[in-house]
Every structure is written in structure tokens, then in C-alpha cells.
Amino acid sequence: MTDASIQTQTEPGEAQFGDxxxxxxxxxxxxxxxxxxxxxxxxxxxxxxxxxxxxxxxxAIGGGASGALNMWYDADIDRIMKRTKGRPIPSGRVTPQDALAIGLTLSGFSVVMLGLASNWVAAGLLAFTIFFYAVIYTMWLKRWTPQNIVIGGAAGAFPPMIGWAVVTGGVSLESVLMFALTFMWTPPHFWALALFMKSDYEEAGVPMLTVTHGRRTTRRHVLAYTILLAPVAIGLGFTSIGGPIYLSAAVIMNALFLKGAWDILRRDEDAAEADKYKVEKRFFAFSLLYLFLHFGAILAEAALRPWGLGGW
Structure with a gap:
């Protein structure tokens, strides 16, 4: 074995770039x-x-910084949950100290550079997003209330508002509705996951709604928030960034999303366990497509607008 080959080998547990x-x-x-x-x-x-x-x-760097800070603080429960125990910190490949240092460094870098490159309104929104996810959600809400994902969903809803502020230097009805679309989508998206991952949250002591109130209540909440989401999503179609493409997509996707939430409500727990939560997993997967197609339709309207084809 040559010296070069020895240098490129990684010791067990040693962090690699991918970690x-x-x-x-x-x-x-x-x-x-x-x-x-x-x-x-x-x-x-x-x-x-x-x-x-x-x-x-x-x-993106600011979002990644939030993720690093979240993993640093949640390392104790990540070690317990099957879904997360392979993450870099629980597996021992990255130390908590390194994760904290990376999270703080990238947070400061992303906010300052965004402020210098665009404007301080956008930078301020990014800073608040990082703080909200790392402190308000991760350190407080997640372990304190079953409404953790409802309030904490705001952290994931800010990016389109930040992008809008980069261009305009402010906030508008359109950016608020893009925020609201993601904010209202988050609870049914994550509660669908919680329905078939209940044991993970239960073992880790995370007060997810399925743990504190049971699956039957969670199913009702999935439907309730899906109903509340629909008018927000469709209403966005009547703003300056909407149009026939977006509105058509929103009507179809929300009809399908409501049908999926209704199917989840009607599910019997024995039947759900028998087929390993097939309906719930399908709804969770569809929820990802739901959000992608809504924002994809907004993008299509924006791309066609210069040729007089997008928008109203």
C-alpha cells in the first residue's frame, strides 16, 4: 500500500465532506x-x-445554517429516533462543537453578505428566519407544545418573502400570500408524516400531536388545515403574480389534496396498521408535489409575463 493510498483512507467515524x-x-x-x-x-x-x-x-446558506443549529441542539433526540439516528452528530462523525461553529459562522456570513449584496430588509428577514427556526422552533416549541409544527412552520415559509424583498426591498400582499401558502401547508404535510412515524416521536419525548392527542385527533387536524389552506392557495391566483395557469393548477391540486385529507380522516387505525399506513404515506408524498407545483405555476406565470402570456 502506497503513502498516497494511506492518506486518502478515512478512519471509522471520521467526518467526510458529505457529512x-x-x-x-x-x-x-x-x-x-x-x-x-x-x-x-x-x-x-x-x-x-x-x-x-x-x-x-x-x-440557501442561511437555510443550511439553520439546519446545522437544529442538528446541534436536537442531537439527543436524534440518537433515539430511527429516522434521524444516522445523522452526522448522533453517528459520531461530526462533533456537536463543530456543528455549532458551522451553524453560527454560516448564519453570520449569509446575513451580512445578503445585506451587502441586496438590501437589509431581505437580510433582516433571513436573520429572523434563522433565529425563528433555531431558537423559537427547535429550542422552544418543538419540545413544549403539540402545536410546534403549526407555529414553527413559519420558519420554512419565509424564503419566498425573502426572495421578493431582495428585488423590491419590502413586503407586499403577494409575498405575504406566498408565505401563507407554505405556512398553512406545513401542518398537514408534517402531521401526515407523524401518523406513520408516531413511535419515533413518542420514544424521543417530542410532543407531536399524534403523541399528545392520538392519531384520530391528528387526522381531524390534517383535514381542518387542508380546508384552511385551500382558499389561501386559490386566492393567490387572483393577485399580480397569479393567472390562469396558476389558478388552474391550484384548483386541481387543492381538490386532490382535500380528497387525500378526507381519505385520511376516514381511515380506521386497524386498517392503517394492516397496510402500513399506505394512504398516509401517499398523502405525505403528494404534499411535496403539491407545494412544488404551486410555486412552479407562479414561476411559469412570471416566465410568460414578458411575452404577454402570463398573468391576468
């Missing part, structure tokens, strides 16, 4: 990047392409 990437929650970051980019591109006026790219990059 630090995982620390930033790339799957969550992808949603942050997409919704922030849509908010930026749909905003009136526009900015230089390089500035747009850099702004979205800063927002």
Missing part, C-alpha cells in the same frame, strides 16, 4: 432555494442575474 453537507439538511435546503428563487423571479422589477444567483445562494 458536513448532510449537516445543512440539503433536502430542506432544496425547498428553501426553490421557493426563494420563485419569490425573487416573480417580484416586479427584477435584478441582475448574478445578484439573483448570489442572493439565492445566501438564502
Amino acid at each position: 458536513f453537507v448532510a449537516l445543512l439538511k440539503p433536502r430542506v435546503m432544496s425547498l428553501v432555494v426553490f421557493t426563494a428563487a420563485v419569490g425573487l423571479l416573480a417580484a416586479p422589477g427584477g435584478v441582475h442575474p448574478f445578484l439573483a444567483f448570489f442572493a439565492v445562494l445566501c438564502i
